[in-house]
Amino acid sequence: MAQTALWQACPVASIYSLILFDLDGTLVDPAGAITGGISAALRSHDLPVPDDAVLDAMVGPPLVHSLTGLAAVPEPLIDHVVATYRAGYVATGIHRSRPYPGIARCVQALADDGAVVAVATQKPEWLAEELLSAQRLRHLFASVHGSPRNESVATGGKTPIIRAALERHAPVLEQAGPQQAVMIGDRSHDVEGAHANGVPCIGVAWGFAARGELEDAGADAVVHSAEELLEVLRGGL
CATH class of the missing domain: 1.10.150.240 (Putative phosphatase; domain 2)
Incomplete structure (x- = not known):
């Protein structure tokens, strides 16, 4: 199905109130x-x-x-x-670096649906802000959460970063319920960090995961394009 057709064929709003995206390998291709x-x-x-x-x-x-x-x-x-x-x-x-095909339109569609969309990345937060701004994506996200500037003191992997995003947008989840949050990522630590916070995780197959990595980590779904991701987010897991 063509991208424009899919966007038109999915008029139903996302069932998730808070959608967290990983950065490298999910939103942006580092291109080496x-x-x-x-x-x-x-x-x-x-x-x-x-x-x-x-x-x-x-x-x-x-x-x-x-x-x-x-x-x-x-x-x-x-x-x-x-x-x-x-x-x-x-x-x-x-x-x-370059945004993956269709991902900006996917994020924009989710925001238009009324979802709060944020970034949760292991990249230092200041650098994530720089990257999103350089790629003209920053305006799509309500907030950006990452590692501290001093990377040597970062502990706990993705879990505390996702927790910080959930806490930042707690008012949204208080109204909609904690089950209304979801994480999108391309590596096993995205899945593990999401599940540690009681949040489902959708894996994306276009990133850097080894074959079977996302499935072995327990990803709640694995998608192969931005169009499929939007469809899953609007239809539920």
Whole structure:
């Protein structure tokens, strides 16, 4: 079905009052900005670069955790590697990223339905704001929730970030009920963080999850396009 036809064929409003979106791999395709930036940062500090599969797995989780756990960066070098990566990402990576096909229209349609739409990402909150603004998406979201600027103090994965978003929009859920919130993401930690907060999670297959990752994590549904996502959100799980 063509995109315009689907938008016209789904006049029913979303059944969810609060819809939380992950950022990289869900709303925005980093287009190699993250994996390429990590590779460049590691090389600049004379550190080995993991293979492509490992680099892809580093998109989504907290960068500090990925560098120590997947890239085996020595603890004394972590802050230096992160600073090098962030400088390159701000300079060029933000502008290499692109919204996934149809996702902006999907978010706009949900907002037009009356849903509160927000972002919940592991990316540092200030950087998420920069990325959304650069991609001309910021106006679509009621709020943005992410990791603290000092990434080394971020703990708890996605769970506290989703909790912060739920608390920020508690008045909406008090009226509609907590079951009226849903998380949208592309990795297992999105599913786990949502479920830890009593919220269902819809996985998107266009991101960075390995085959079967979302299903194994217990995603309540997995969709393959922005059009299908809108249809599921309007029809319920």
